[in-house]
Amino acid sequence: MTDRRPDPVLIAGAGPVGLVMALELARYGVKVRIVDPMTARATTSRAVAIWPRTLELLDRAGGDLSAELIAGGNKVIAAHMLADGKSLARVPLAEIESPYPFVLMLPQSETERILLHHLEARGVRPELATALADFTPDEDGVTATLRRADGREETAHFSALIGCDGAHSPVRHRLGLAFAGETLGSDWAQGDFHLAGMPFPVDEFATCLHRDGPAVLFPLAPGRYRVIIGLGPSTAPAAPPPPDMAGFQALLDRRGPGGITLTEPLWTTSFRINERQVESYRVGRVFLAGDAAHVHSPAGGQGMNTGMQDAVNLAWKLALVLRGRATSPLLLDSYDPERRAVGAEVIATSGRLIRLGTLGNPLARQLRNIVMPFVLGLAPVRHALAGELTEIAIHYADSPLNGASWGAGPRAGMRSAPLAGEVPYGAGDTPRFTLRLGAGVAPPPDDLPGALIDPVMRANPVPGGIELVRPDGYLALAVAEGEWEPVAAYLRRLGPAEN
Ligand SMILES: Cc1cc2nc3c(=O)[nH]c(=O)nc-3n(C[C@H](O)[C@H](O)[C@H](O)COP(=O)(O)OP(=O)(O)OC[C@H]3O[C@@H](n4cnc5c(N)ncnc54)[C@H](O)[C@@H]3O)c2cc1C
The missing domain is CATH 3.50.50.60 (FAD/NAD(P)-binding domain)
Known part of the structure; x- marks a missing residue:
């Protein structure tokens, strides 16, 4: 071609x-x-924050890009939730199915x-x-x-x-x-600080809920944290300048787990939240x-x-x-x-x-603080939250590009998790689809249009199943053994004629 x-x-x-x-x-x-x-x-x-799905996808660029990012950052493996200084729940990120089971702080x-x-x-x-x-x-x-x-x-x-x-x-x-949407009526401040006395390990971030608003601490490196603070509702036309270090310290003392001392500000700013989409x-x-x-x-x-x-x-x-x-x-x-x-x-x-995180109603806050430890104690809820945060749950279930789905296996549009030690889907100098063949599946017929397919086929954990994975690691289609015609039709549909 x-x-x-x-x-x-x-x-x-x-x-x-x-x-x-x-x-x-x-x-x-x-x-x-x-x-x-x-x-x-x-x-x-x-x-x-760089989340696992982004690291998986950047890994396709080669040259050890994801490894280089990781080498320069801090791996965080759990999210800690507190309310009024007391621990509510801990959501481990390490349970997700990814070669990168952590959020990278960089x-x-x-x-x-x-x-x-x-x-x-x-x-x-x-x-x-x-x-x-x-x-x-x-x-x-x-x-x-x-x-x-x-x-x-x-x-x-x-x-x-x-x-x-x-x-x-x-x-x-x-x-x-x-660019429809809204600007939320609350002010926020954030800054990077050197600090001492953080009660959690450097591989956990902490969200501290409080009636005045949340305070979130992301560990960038030992003793260096990103601090984000909700300043509360506002009707002013723009966010005020951020507090000085003493102001951040007072807010943290009131809302945080206690014992933290900010020692040096590196960068601070304030902002309003916009929620808009084109x-x-x-x-x-x-x-x-x-x-x-x-x-x-x-x-x-x-x-x-x-x-x-x-x-x-x-x-x-x-x-x-x-x-x-x-x-x-x-x-x-x-x-x-x-x-x-x-x-x-x-x-x-x-x-x-x-x-x-910013519930104004005291009863609703109380309910949240009671229900949250229980709900986050349930493994399926924890997994769902971790999947959303880490972006490994992103999928294209309703995509017009999807082909057929089959049996109880993954549906077209779902993420095809990269397997440790395998070259990532879509790596290299040409975008190619990857065939995954389950146990017992015969190789494809010679007349399968092959120009868009990676010559290296992979194992499919679904026995008797054929999967076609897109160059960005999402499932294009899944069919049963022998059903090569839907695979050929999918590839022919993309063209070109000599395919
Ligand atoms: C102060 C601040 C703090 C933030 N904190 C966080 C945070 O804590 N967490 C988080 O997730 N996100 C944060 N963000 C948002 C995050 O930085 C953005 O989501 C991210 O940078 C988006 O990347 P982008 O490439 O889409 O856009 P940008 O990074 O905004 O890049 C857009 C580029 O387009 C260029 N440009 C503009 N006009 C033209 C033109 N006419 N021709 C060519 N180029 C043009 C601009 O110069 C700019 O370099 C923060 C942003 C700011 C500014």
């Missing part, structure tokens, strides 16, 4: 989502340019530095001090004008534009897409990903992770289409419904966590 070499893809925004987008496309052989008006990278920590500045290093190793260097000024979409992409900080302009054609340009996304505005993640060959498409509360630390997973979802589909290896409109059409459903779920879950 001959690959096409179309115009490059333009990525607007070199934040974490733009960097992952560029890295994924570049490794799949798509020429990219990535531009950003910033003149230097931010050095503040911002998002500090400042966003470090995450970006490591992503950048891997991107540059693939010959792509973000063009800083360069903004996307305007664009005109057409059937084959966009004609875009780039403006440099010194005023110079360049106009060029690109085969697609991906707006990874943050919550105030100029791409989203230019498309005229609604009405469509795609208009023709223009796509939105990351904060440009969805924003929500930092409770649960899902924002950056969800954005990176938008990029992973889009990259293999775009690479197959732009390289001419697949022609079905279904591929690009599936990006919006798949990722909009995930974004909506993340907004709903993080909103529920925020509302649960």
Whole structure:
């Protein structure tokens, strides 16, 4: 099969989502340019949590990317819940089925530095001090004008534009897409501190519930924590400046487990929570990903992770289409419904966590504090919560890309857990589907369209079952032994003709 070499893809925004987008496309052989008006990278920590599903998906990029991130961060294996200083529950994250059974604490500045290093190793260097000024979409992409900080302009054609340009996304505005949702009427403050006297081990984070609002402590390293504090309801037009260190200390003394002494502030800020999602993640060959498409509360630390997973979802589909290896409109059409459903779920879950943590009614708070230890004592509830937090529960059950499902095994659209020691699904320089054959299943017939399939087949734990796994590790279809025709039909449906 001959690959096409179309115009490059333009990525607007070199934040974490733009960097992952560029890295994924570049490794799949798509020429990219990535531009950003910033003149230097931010050095503040911002998002500090990388969840297991993100590590699984970044692992596909090779070059030990996930290992490098892990080496620089702190592995947290449990979430501790307290109310009024007393322990309510402990949710272990280590029980999940993943090669990465922990949440990695790593400042966003470090995450970006490591992503950048891997991107540059693939010959792509973000063009800083360069903004996307305007664009005109057409059937084959966009004609875009780039403006440099010194005023110079360049106009060029690109085969697609991906707006990874943050919550105030100029791409989203230019498309005229609604960003519906609300700004919650409460103020929050957060900061990174050196501290002493933390009563929990450095591999546990703590959520301290209190009638005045929650205080959350994420361990970045021994003696260095991210502290997030709810400041309460507010009708002021903007969040006030964050408290000084004495103010944070007083709030922690009142709401925390006690005995903690803040010794040095590293960075503080305050914020309002926005819960918003764009009405469509795609208009023709223009796509939105990351904060440009969805924003929500930092409770649960899902924002950056969800954005990176938008990029992973889009990259293999775009690479197959732009390289001419697949022609079905279904591929690009599936990006919006798949990722909009995930974004909506993340907004709903993080909103529920925020509302649960900030209950105003004393009776409701009392009930929460009584019920929570009982409910979190139930293994299925603990597993469900851990699955949501770690993002391993993310799935595409209603995707238009799904093929058949079979028997009692996993359904199409579910995550196919990577097995320790196996090359991750979708690794390498071409997006490929993987066949998994259960015990007793004969190899595929010679006339199975094979161009999109990895030549290395894997074992399927479901006896007598055939599974086809997408390049992003989600199940495309599952059928019984001998039923090769639905597999062939699925692959033919993606095209191209010589497949
Ligand atoms: C102060 C602060 C604290 C945060 N704390 C947390 C936290 O504790 N937990 C958490 O999960 N998340 C946190 N976040 C959010 C997290 O940082 C974002 O979810 C994450 O950065 C989203 O990545 P992104 O790449 O989508 O967007 P961004 O990181 O916002 O990157 C967008 C990029 O687009 C660029 N851009 C803008 N206009 C143009 C244009 N015209 N052309 C080209 N490029 C353009 C911008 O310069 C920017 O570099 C915080 C954010 C901030 C600002």
